[in-house]
Amino acid sequence: MHAGFSSVIASHEMRRFGLSIALTLVIFELILSLLHYFSLVDTMARLSLRAEARRFYLSYFWWVLEPLLYVAVFWFVFEYLLGTRTPDFLMFLAVGKLAFIWFSKTVNYAANSVAENAGLIGRMDIPKTLFPLAVILECSYRQVAVFALLMAVILLDGRPPTMNWLWLLPLAALQLLLIIACGFFASILVVVSRDFAPLINLGMVFLMFVSGVFWDLNELPNTDAVNLLMTINPLAFLLNSYRQVLLWQQTPDFLLMSVLAAATIVAIAFLTWLMNRFSKQIARRVMSQ
Amino acid sequence: MLAIELKDVAMQFAVAKSHEGGEHSVFAGLNLQIHQGEKVGLVGRNGVGKSTLLRIIAGIYPPHAGSIWRNPSLSIALLSLGLGFKNDLTGRENAYLAAMLQGLGRRAAQSRLDEIGDFTELGDYYDEPVRSYSSGMRARLGFATGLLLDTDILLLDEILAVGDQVFRSKTSKALKEKVSSERTIIMVHHAQPAIRETCSRVVWLHDGHVRMDGDVNDVLSAYAADS
Numbered sequence: 314m315h316a317g318f319s320s321v322i323a324s325h326e327m328r329r330f331g332l333s334i335a336l337t338l339v340i341f342e343l344i345l346s347l348l349h350y351f352s353l354v355d356t357m358a359r360l361s362l363r364a365e366a367r368r369f370y371l372s373y374f375w376w377v378l379e380p381l382l383y384v385a386v387f388w389f390v391f392e393y394l395l396g397t398r399t400p401d402f403l404m405f406l407a408v409g410k411l412a413f414i415w416f417s418k419t420v421n422y423a424a425n426s427v428a429e430n431a432g433l434i435g436r437m438d439i440p441k442t443l444f445p446l447a448v449i450l451e452c453s454y455r456q457v458a459v460f461a462l463l464m465a466v467i468l469l470d471g472r473p474p475t476m477n478w479l480w481l482l483p484l485a486a487l488q489l490l491l492i493i494a495c496g497f498f499a500s501i502l503v504v505v506s507r508d509f510a511p512l513i514n515l516g517m518v519f520l521m522f523v524s525g526v527f528w529d530l531n532e533l534p535n536t537d538a539v540n541l542l543m544t545i546n547p548l549a550f551l552l553n554s555y556r557q558v559l560l561w562q563q564t565p566d567f568l569l570m571s572v573l574a575a576a577t578i579v580a581i582a583f584l585t586w587l588m589n590r591f592s593k594q595i596a597r598r599v600m601s602q
Numbered sequence: 603m604l605a606i607e608l609k610d611v612a613m614q615f616a617v618a619k620s621h622e623g624g625e626h627s628v629f630a631g632l633n634l635q636i637h638q639g640e641k642v643g644l645v646g647r648n649g650v651g652k653s654t655l656l657r658i659i660a661g662i663y664p665p666h667a668g669s670i671w672r673n674p675s676l677s678i679a680l681l682s683l684g685l686g687f688k689n690d691l692t693g694r695e696n697a698y699l700a701a702m703l704q705g706l707g708r709r710a711a712q713s714r715l716d717e718i719g720d721f722t723e724l725g726d727y728y729d730e731p732v733r734s735y736s737s738g739m740r741a742r743l744g745f746a747t748g749l750l751l752d753t754d755i756l757l758l759d760e761i762l763a764v765g766d767q768v769f770r771s772k773t774s775k776a777l778k779e780k781v782s783s784e785r786t787i788i789m790v791h792h793a794q795p796a797i798r799e800t801c802s803r804v805v806w807l808h809d810g811h812v813r814m815d816g817d818v819n820d821v822l823s824a825y826a827a828d829s
Contacts, residue, residue, distance in 0.1 A: 353702050360699060364690035364731070436686040437679070437703055438661035593664040600663075601615065 350440065357447035362454060376455045377462050384410050391527055399529050401560070404470055408559055409526040409552045411463050416492055416548060417517040419452040423496030424503045424513045431599045441588045441595050445500040449492055460485070467559055480558040480565055487570055488551055490577040497584040504595050507602060524548040547573050605676055605755060605786050606659055608634040610668035613654055628654055629810035632668070638676065638754075641787045643797035643818065645825050646807035652790040655807070656680055656757045659788065672755075676786070679704060681748040682759035689733040693724055693743050696732055700747045714750060721746040721776070723769070738766065745773055758789040774799050794822055 366372040384407050391397040391406070399405055426444040433439070460481070468474065502509035523546055530553055533539050543550040550573070554565035588595065611632040628651035636642055644652045657663045658670055660680040672678065687696050697718045701711035719728040722742045732740065745761050777787070777800050791797050797804060797818065804821035806814040814821045 349702075349705065349707065352708060356699065356702055356708070360688075360691055360695050364688075364695075367731070368690065432686045433688075433703075435657065435662060436660075436682060439703060593662065596662050597664070600657075 350443070354443060354446045354450055357443070358450035358454060361447065361451050376458045380411050380414050380459050381462070383414060387527055397527070399532075404467065404560055405529070405556065406527055407463060407466060408556050409524075411459050412488065412552055412555050413521060413524060413526050413548070415452065415456045415459070416488065416495075417521065419449055419492050420495045420499050421514055421517060422448045422452060423492075424499035424510055426496075427500045427595065428503050428507065428510075428599055428602065431602070434596050435600050438592070438596070441500075441592050442497065442585055445496045446493070449489075449496050453489060453492075456485075464559075472560070475562065477558055477562055477564070480554070483570060484551065484554055484558065484565065487574050487577070490574060490581065491547055491551070494577045494580040494584065497581065497588065501584070501588065501595075504598050520546075520548060524552055526552065543569070547577075603638045603673065604635060605638045605640070605673050606634070606636040607671045608632055608658075608665075608668065609671075611658065611665040611670060612667040613651065613658065613663070614666050627810060629807070630667075632810070632812060634805065634812065634815075636786065636788065638673070638786055639783050640803055641801045642789070643801035643804040644788065644790045644807060645794075645797070645804060645822070646813075647829070650807045651810070652807060653682070653759050656682075656759050656788065656790060659755075660757055676754035677704065678755040678757065679748050679751065679753040680757040680759065681744050681761045686744070687732045687740060690731055692731055693722065693728040693735070693739075694719060696743065697747045701751055704751050704753060706751070718743075718746045718750050721750060738769070742769055749773075749776060754784070755786040755788070758787065758791070760790055760792070794826070798822065 365375075369375055371378065384403075387410060388403055388406055392402055423445040426448045427434070427441050430444050434441070464474070464478070499509070499513050502513065523542065530539050530542060530549060543553065550566070550569060554570070557563035557565050611634075612630045613628040615626045615628060632655075644655065646652055654663070657680065658665050659672070660678055661670075661672065662680070686700070688699070691699065694715055697715055698711050701714055702708070706714070722728060722739075724739060724742065727735065727739065732743070735743070741761060748756060748758075748761070774796065787800065789797065789800060801818050803816065804814075804818050804825075805812055806821050806825050814824055
């Protein structure tokens, strides 16, 4: 009787031991496949950067040249033709525009990324999030160079770096999360119908106007309107925060940053689930377009 | 060991509303079992759904109805013409990406590149963007990456139909030599000699059903007599 009871306990413990080994193996395998997934994303991003550099005579120099030209054009129009009254307009514009371009260009590229890879999608059953994520990483590698240049310009302008600049890291991380969420969503829209591609492009122009790229939100007479805009348009909040950190020696609103980060993470998780759940339907849709 | 099993698979495609009520049925109630190591040829008229069937087997499309089961321990690759390459990348970079997409790590993928390059006989073109390749060169690259990546199940969609005579005989020789008895091959090909050389079993698709399934010689002669 006693021996039987202890053998029941022994077999129970054996089973628990077996279960925990199986669980460890599953987790280990999951981590391995995640690592492979991210190294694949990284490879696709790097190969694409290399291919792009090969195509142009000025090669990698375009990474910083193109955003700078954008700033130059806007500066010329607003400073000379329209006579803006925003103080220190060049620096103000450079911070806003360079951060905004990262968002707008990346989301535009990401929007077409799944539909454009019909060839690969028609040959393999692969996670569809791979394509927008590779594009996002590619643009983000480029943005590191752009941010470095921006900081150099601000230093040259006679503003010494302070500890406040460390806020750039969480701000850039938050912007990256926002880009991933919007990029995934845009890529799904374009798979549903290609007609969304020009609309997304137009949406970026609209977003540029309401995010305070070339005008200061804080100069609006109605503070309620400013607060509302900052809350419903995360990009307006982000651009303002970048300026607070780099130009005005102010601390950004940490609470709003945390809320936005949480919301974007939930959105990314949902969109990832959606793209995996309907992976094969996406393939069929892309192949028949 | 069973490699692939299709049960009552049906597939439809959306077409213009004026045709067939907007839905074209490619197949209905298709049943097929393929065991590991089998070399199967798929024949049938144009539009009968051979390429679609390969895509369903590869897990790219879901069937409209029915079920597809694939042995989870076996890796699979679909090789078809003109698809799947990034034009801006070189042949070597495309092969690297293909290897990683098949699940190889960076180092393992890197180690295969020279062998793949040698097999393609592309020479210096291997390091040129695929954009500049002829269709024959693309096919060679596609075939070499598929063949040399040790995939368990190879689905070949007309991939052997291009390339010059020399490369074609090289590929069919490679299929015999490099493809061990454990590898499963399902191929679609219009030229019967190519199927005879590689396959032992042929499935004849007709009007959305399997019309005949059996020994390569029996099915091919019945198919030839019908068309």
